[in-house]
Amino acid sequence: MTTAATPGSAREVKRHKWWGWGLDDVTFRWDNKPAFAPFAYDKIGIDLPSLPPAVEPQLSDFEVPASILPGDVRARLVEVLGEDNVATDDEYRVVHSFGRSVRDLYRVRTGDFVRLVDAVVYPGTEEEVQRVLEIVLDADLVLIPYGGGSCISGSVTPDVDEKRPVVTLNLGRMRRVLSIDDTAGLAVVEAGVYGPDLEEQLNADGWTLGHFPDSFAYSTLGGWTATRSTGMQSDKYGDIADIVRGLHLVHPRGVLRIKGLPSQSTGPSLREIVVGSEGRLGVITQVTVQVHRLAPERQVIAYMFPDWEHGIRTMHAITRNTDIHTTFARLSDGDETAFSLSMLKEPTTLKSKVTATVQDKLFAYLASKGWDTERGMCIGYVCFEGSKEAVARQQGVVKKIVKANDGVSLGAGAGKIYDQKKFDTPYLRDFLLDYGVFGDVSETAAPWSRLNEVHAEVTAAVHRALDEIGRPGFVFCHMSHSYHSGACLYFTFAFPFTDDDRALAEYDTVKRTMQQAFIDHGATLSHHHAVGTEHQPWMEQDVTAVGVSILQDLFTTSDPGRNLNPGKIVTP
Structure with a gap:
C-alpha cells in the first residue's frame, strides 16, 4: 500500500488564497465563452466587455488586528508542536478566520477583520491534538477545528463577540492512509487529508472512496465527516454518513474510538452523533471509511428534456428501476441549462467546431418540435460505472426510460465536458x-412527491425577494443525490450589489427568503452544507424545540466551558 509522507511543517500544507477560492493562478475567464457576456447582461445587467479587468485585493491595504494569544500560551503550544507549526502571522490568521461563504468572502475582501483567530496550530499526531486540547482547556481558549476551509455555513468562523483567544487547529499535516483492509473494503485514514490526495493514495492500490463534493479539491475527510457532506456520486457510494464506519474523536475527557464495523446495536449511535457535530464535541483525527474497487468502465451521458416535469419523471424512474444502479443522476432546470450552455467555450479545433454545428442542428430540430430551446429545455447527466457489459446494459435501460419521457441523448461527449469541469464552479x-x-x-432535500412544489415555490420566492430589494438577478436549480424517497434540490442565485452598508442586508433578504421557503414547503434547511451559523436560525423549525434542546444539552454537558467551536449549530 502506498501512503503519503506527513508534511514537515505548516508551510507545506495546501491552503486557499486569503481573499478567495483555491490557487492564486486559477481564475474564471469569460472572454473565451461567447454566450456568457450576453447571458450576464441579460440576467444581472453587467456589461462585461465595457468593464476594466478586476484588480486583485491586497492584504496590505487593510489593518489586521494583532493576535491576543498570551505569550506563555504560545510558548506551551510551540513546546508541543514546534515553532514552525504555530502560526500567528497575519495572512495565516486571515485565511483561517473565514470559510468560503459569500458572507465570509465579502467580509474578507472588505477588510472586515473585527474578529480573527489568534493562532493557527498544525499538529502531526493524535497525541499532539490531545495535548493542544489540554492547553486550550487549561488556558480557557476557544478551539476551532479546520479542514480545508471550504465551508459555506460559517462553521469555522469565530464569533465576533468572543473575547477569549481563539486557536484554529489545522489537521493538514495528518493526511495519510494508514491501512486498507482488502477483505472488508475498509480504510483507516487520518482526518486532515484533502480529497485529491486521498484519492491518489487509494487509487495507487486500485481503490476509491467515491466521495466527490463540489469542494473536493479544497476539503478534507475530517471536514466532510464533521459537516455531514455529500458527494456528487452519492447515488452509488452514499453520503459521508454512509461511508464513515468508525472514527477517533479527541474529546475533553479523552479519545473516543468507534470501531470500523458494518453495523452496531449499542444504544444511540455515537458515530452518528459525531458525524455532523462541526467541532462542538471535539476534534476528529482518524476515520475508518468503506472503499470500493475502481470500476473498469466509467461513462457520463448527457440527455435533454423538453421541460423540468419530463426530466423529473425520468430521474424518478431511473432511481426506482431495480435493473440499474447509476453512480449519479442529475437534472438542471431550464434556467440552469441556459446558464450551462453560456459556459461553453468557443470552438477552436475542427472536432469542436463540428460538435458545435451538430448541436446547433439538434437544437433547431427540437425548436421545430415546439421545445423552448432558450430557457425551457432541461439537461440531465447520468453516470454509469462497472464492467463494459454492465455499463452498456444499464445505458440501454436508461435510454428507454429517457425516450418514454420525450427526452433525447446528447451522448458521451457532452457528459465528458461536465465531468471535466465539475470542480471549477x-x-x-x-x-x-x-x-x-x-x-x-x-x-x-424533499420527497419525490414534493420536489416540483419546492422547485416552483422557492424559485418564485427568490424572485419576489429580488423585487423587494430592487435588484435584477436570477435563480436556477438542479436535482441531484437521489434516494428511494426523494432527492436534493440545489439552488443557485445571483444579483449585483452596491458596495456599501446595504450589501449584506440585501443578501440576507434573499438568502432568508430561500431558506424559509424550504421549511414552508416541507423540505430541510440543508441537505449537505451543514448548519454552522448561516442555517442556525431555522433549526427549531426543522428539528423542533425539543430537538434543539437535546442538542444544547449534549454540547453543554460535553463542553461546559464552551471551548469547542461555540455558537455553531445551536446556541445556549
Whole structure:
C-alpha cells in the first residue's frame, strides 16, 4: 500500500488564497465563452466587455488586528508542536478566520477583520491534538477545528463577540492512509487529508472512496465527516454518513474510538452523533471509511428534456428501476441549462467546431418540435460505472426510460465536458464578486412527491425577494443525490450589489427568503452544507424545540466551558 509522507511543517500544507477560492493562478475567464457576456447582461445587467479587468485585493491595504494569544500560551503550544507549526502571522490568521461563504468572502475582501483567530496550530499526531486540547482547556481558549476551509455555513468562523483567544487547529499535516483492509473494503485514514490526495493514495492500490463534493479539491475527510457532506456520486457510494464506519474523536475527557464495523446495536449511535457535530464535541483525527474497487468502465451521458416535469419523471424512474444502479443522476432546470450552455467555450479545433454545428442542428430540430430551446429545455447527466457489459446494459435501460419521457441523448461527449469541469464552479463566485455580484448556493432535500412544489415555490420566492430589494438577478436549480424517497434540490442565485452598508442586508433578504421557503414547503434547511451559523436560525423549525434542546444539552454537558467551536449549530 502506498501512503503519503506527513508534511514537515505548516508551510507545506495546501491552503486557499486569503481573499478567495483555491490557487492564486486559477481564475474564471469569460472572454473565451461567447454566450456568457450576453447571458450576464441579460440576467444581472453587467456589461462585461465595457468593464476594466478586476484588480486583485491586497492584504496590505487593510489593518489586521494583532493576535491576543498570551505569550506563555504560545510558548506551551510551540513546546508541543514546534515553532514552525504555530502560526500567528497575519495572512495565516486571515485565511483561517473565514470559510468560503459569500458572507465570509465579502467580509474578507472588505477588510472586515473585527474578529480573527489568534493562532493557527498544525499538529502531526493524535497525541499532539490531545495535548493542544489540554492547553486550550487549561488556558480557557476557544478551539476551532479546520479542514480545508471550504465551508459555506460559517462553521469555522469565530464569533465576533468572543473575547477569549481563539486557536484554529489545522489537521493538514495528518493526511495519510494508514491501512486498507482488502477483505472488508475498509480504510483507516487520518482526518486532515484533502480529497485529491486521498484519492491518489487509494487509487495507487486500485481503490476509491467515491466521495466527490463540489469542494473536493479544497476539503478534507475530517471536514466532510464533521459537516455531514455529500458527494456528487452519492447515488452509488452514499453520503459521508454512509461511508464513515468508525472514527477517533479527541474529546475533553479523552479519545473516543468507534470501531470500523458494518453495523452496531449499542444504544444511540455515537458515530452518528459525531458525524455532523462541526467541532462542538471535539476534534476528529482518524476515520475508518468503506472503499470500493475502481470500476473498469466509467461513462457520463448527457440527455435533454423538453421541460423540468419530463426530466423529473425520468430521474424518478431511473432511481426506482431495480435493473440499474447509476453512480449519479442529475437534472438542471431550464434556467440552469441556459446558464450551462453560456459556459461553453468557443470552438477552436475542427472536432469542436463540428460538435458545435451538430448541436446547433439538434437544437433547431427540437425548436421545430415546439421545445423552448432558450430557457425551457432541461439537461440531465447520468453516470454509469462497472464492467463494459454492465455499463452498456444499464445505458440501454436508461435510454428507454429517457425516450418514454420525450427526452433525447446528447451522448458521451457532452457528459465528458461536465465531468471535466465539475470542480471549477467555485472560481466563478470569486469572478462575480470582482464585478460587484453576489453569487451563492443553497440546497435542500424533499420527497419525490414534493420536489416540483419546492422547485416552483422557492424559485418564485427568490424572485419576489429580488423585487423587494430592487435588484435584477436570477435563480436556477438542479436535482441531484437521489434516494428511494426523494432527492436534493440545489439552488443557485445571483444579483449585483452596491458596495456599501446595504450589501449584506440585501443578501440576507434573499438568502432568508430561500431558506424559509424550504421549511414552508416541507423540505430541510440543508441537505449537505451543514448548519454552522448561516442555517442556525431555522433549526427549531426543522428539528423542533425539543430537538434543539437535546442538542444544547449534549454540547453543554460535553463542553461546559464552551471551548469547542461555540455558537455553531445551536446556541445556549
